[in-house]
Amino acid sequence: MADLVFVYGTLTDDAQVAALLDSYRVVGEAVCVGFKRVDGRYPTLVPGESVSGRLLETSEIDRLDRYEGVNRGLYHRVSVSLASSLTASVSATTAEVYLAAPNVIGLGSLEEYWPGEGSFRARVDRHLGATHIERIS
Template identity: 60%
Template sequence: MDVFVYGTLTDPDRVAELLDDWSFGPDAVLRGAHRVDGRYPTLAPGGETAGRILHTTEIAALDRYEGVESGLYRRVTVPREADAGDGEPVQMYVGDPAELAVVDAAADWPDGPPTLDALAELVSAEGVVVPTLE
């Protein structure tokens, strides 16, 4: 499975602590959302986020690391541009802005940070795509 990573999982040493079966694919960019930092990073609408593609079969280990069961992060599917890799969608984690203590004045959050449900839906539905970089 391919996962777009943009935070601590871009560090090979960190990934090696978590996973046995993994490799990095190409660098990639997420279009349609930008990284915002709090306790851990998450995404906000608009812009771009640099990252890389992580190949692994150990998605359950990543879910545990990202706190999916506790609601800290949610794994979502985002499209990959047709000419990038095999064109298959990639997985990606988005974090709950409230739980991560995110403050980003540049984010388009007129009523405050969205709920995790709203942010996950935005990233999945708003044409966010992951093209790989050569």
């Protein structure tokens, strides 16, 4: 079964995706509402207005997890809801998104970017209700 993944950094480059994945499909350009991109050692998303990227479909989510350093604690994979206008055309209700804690990628403290209390993952989980992904082309 294939997963949808919203990408906003190096994986928006066709050559990079082709070098990493054996099987994928570019679904189209998209915007993730409720997040903005910030750049440290690597890019990540934090609460904000919106960020442009693209949707990929792949059955190689484990390979993406390795690339994004999920097992090393570099990035965390979360599910973000798709706008209803998008769900019918992709037969899914969510897309996976990779987020890094700001302090892990050299951006400063967690509190500067993620309001509230608790762990990074708890703060992200609370914010996910205010986010969704829309197709733009």
